[in-house]
Amino acid sequence: MSAPNHLDPRLLRAFVAVAEELHFTRAAARLYVAQQALSRDIRRLERELGADLFVRSTRRVALSAEGERLLPYARRVLAAHDELLAAFGEARPLLVDLNSPGLTTGRRVLHRARELAPDHELMARFESGLTYAAGELLGGRLDASFGRFAGLDPVLRAQLDQQPVRYEPMAVVLPEDHRLAALTEVPLAALAGETVYAGAGNPRTPEWTDLARRLFHGRGIEIAPPAPLAVGDEEFQRIMARTRTPVLAVVDFPALPGTVVRPLVDPVPLSLVSLVWRKGLVHPGFDALRRAAAQLADAEGWLRRPVEGWIPAAEHNIIQAHK
Structure with missing residues (x-):
């Protein structure tokens, strides 16, 4: 390659997007540009180099x-460029994955962060699963996400940082005519003999399936085998109506037509939700996101673990590492 006197960071950003997606249409959508414009930028960069x-x-x-x-080299240049802009208040949008539109923990943190940093753009994304989001974080396609950090592969955890946000009580989603639907709370023992869907086979959410496996062990509860991946509320509702399988969720999971959400008790199983980001992230909006998570956790008592609560041993290590 020849050595030009100057390279436009926009051209390098276009190159990195195509290099990571290996698909011009997806890269253009990621950058919010027309595919023709992206192709022109790549051709220009190739000419200059x-x-x-x-x-x-x-x-x-x-x-x-x-x-x-x-x-x-391009990744390092862009990281330094973003850090420079952030230092002088000209940051790009901060991309925050909320996992699913119906979940409230991440959404409340994001809304508070927007109040704390009104001059910065914080944009929501919905990637449905921390394991998948972790790859997007490391690839620079996301900046932060929420989920069960302890359930990630150690190789991923080593490249990420986290901040515990909430011990989120878990629940079960039931067809409204299920034998347990009339209960206001469902004891775990009452699920003995049931098969419960917990995302088995979904490559985006193995951390959730692992949590279910630990919770169900020795309690006579089976994890449902893989089902077709349902994208969106309508498809999820259709698959559930056909299989009539209870679904492991959290208490804030929105009830869909024909279903009820019931908290699990005796003991109360807890999912430790963390704010997760790639190491070295610098962005003024990100500082507001961390402050928002800490403020809400303190105001709402999100990190006060119930005496009767259950969490896996791995989560203890996450909490201790953060102290």
């Missing part, structure tokens, strides 16, 4: 050897 950065065919896009060589 005097090298082909991608191997293109009608079926696929792959990095060339020169593209592979450029990628780590």
Whole structure:
């Protein structure tokens, strides 16, 4: 590659997006630009560097050897560029994954953070699962997410930071004519003999399935086998109506038509929700996000663990590491 006197960070950002997506349409959507404009930027960068950065065919896009060589440098330049802008109050939007539109913990933190940092743009995303979101965090496609940090693979945890936010009580979603639906609370012992859906087979949410496995162990509760991945409330409701399988959730999970949400008790199982981000993240909106999480946790008592609450041993380590 030749060495130009100047490289527009926008061109490098376009390159990194295509290099990570290996798909021009997805990369354009990620950057909120037209695909034609993205292709022009890539061609311009290749001209300025005097090298082909991608191997293109009608079926696929792959990095060339020169593209592979450029990628780590481009990432470092963009990270430094973002840090510089953040230091002078010109940051890009902070992308915050709330996991699912119906969950309240992350949404309340985000809303409070927007109040604390009205001059910065904090934008919600919905990626449905911390394991999937972790890959997006490390790839720079997200900045922060919420979920069960202890359930992540250790290799992922080593590259991320976290802040405990809430011991979130768990619940079960039942068809409204289920034998347990008339109860206001469902003792765990009452689920003995039941098969409960907990995301088995969903590559986005293995941390949730692991939590269910630990909770159900020795209690005679089975985890439902993998089901077709339902995207959106309508599909989730359709699959549930067909299988009639109880679903493990949290107490704030929104009830869908034909279902009821019942808290689990005796003991109260808890999901430790953390705010999670990639190490080294610098953004003025992110400071507000952390402050918002701490303020709400304190005001709402989110981190006061109930005496009768249950959490796996792994969660104790997460809490101790944060102290």
